[in-house]
Amino acid sequence: MPRRREFLDSSLPKGVHAPPVPGITAQIISQDKKAFPSYPSPDKEDIVEGDELSEYFSVRTVTTYIAVTNNTPFSIHLRVDRPYPVKMDCSKLQFEIFIDGNFVWDAWCHKPRYQDNGNVWEEIIGGLKLGKGRSCEIKDFKFMGLKTNEESMSYTALQRVKESMAKISRIDIKVYRTMYGKKGGDVKNSKKGFLTKRNREVPEKALKGEAKSHGTALDEGRKTIRGDVWREANKHGELPIIIFRFLYRSEEALKSLHIIEHTPDSSRSSSPETEHEASSGLSAAQAKQVEDLLKSFRKSAGGGGGSSSRKAIKTEDKLGNRKRIKREEEPESSEMAARRRRAEKGKGRAVTIDLTADNSGDDEESVRRATKRRRVTKGKGKAVAIDLTADSSGEGEDKDEEPNVVSADEDDVDDKDDNLFVQDDGPRRKWPLWRGSNLFKYS
Incomplete structure (x- = not known):
């Protein structure tokens, strides 16, 4: 019996498996045979009460999210290995592959080959195979980012676009047990339905509420060998024994779906306003x-x-x-x-400041200013008009003249004259009765 390791690529990581059928795995890998970052879906398939099929598919469907980037080639890796039974209970296992709702290829785990290889089998599907014989060519798969626009369209047209986008960003692999079948024939697949540079742009409304960021495009074709093709194979029970479902999104889209946790910004650092405890x-x-x-x-x-x-x-x-x-x-x-101390010292009382006085310091001028302050103090409790523009020379000023008293406001409305303090009519208040327009400032 041949050794198993001769038919398995040891460099490939382990794929996703379904508990009901252990030993059958699938995964999406890059060109360098590394698995894309994958995250199990937190949601289960909906079960309709009384519907046996919905319960069956809920148990048999394995959904996985994968994080992808733009213009990245990818392949689908399939494997049948232990603990799958050594003796297969069917002639072939059929792996039916769909990408973005488009049928791509049938991969076949044939019973004789499975046994000849030491009860193991694996295959990598890296592109869409078209044609047969010497004219067969393969177009490699690659992830392509979607672009959105704000184009407005009719309701019917929008619904048509929504339907076409419903299965995008999704890879389905359905596994069946089959019997018999005839070898050879045509493969009913097509390059239509895949993304191109022309159709990658879609109306934003068509993706509203869905965090879809990528689709699958095809690369340039090249010659290849087609491989095994079977037709008219009978499926046991017509129901798949496993459905592998891969939903591919950008990392940002996965964060918006809370599949990937948001990480704190590592670049944020302390500042003079940020401190410690x-x-x-x-x-x-x-x-x-x-x-x-x-x-x-x-x-x-x-x-x-x-x-x-x-x-x-x-x-x-x-x-x-x-x-x-x-x-x-x-x-x-x-x-x-110094400003704060002066402000505290003058709290609770008005201060008269001569803004036009010079620094000559003669005694006569000092006496004149002191006399004016006493007159202001004497008139305390009355509204007075104070001339703040007095000339420092003292010429032409009547020293015996009393300050002009302003009468009470008759209309109970504050005067807008910037040089007046005005007392409003009315009962006593707890707050100061004298109000002005910010004439005095502490320096």
């Missing part, structure tokens, strides 16, 4: 960046000798959710500290 779940690199940042803050605060303000510091957990965790001291410039 022991329970925040930061990585070691992020924690180090935050620690360096805090050290720089403390160093700046210590060297400046001034007061500091407090700044809220946040962190992000691994899921990207922001958490407010604590506040840290942030250095404050001496100029900002």
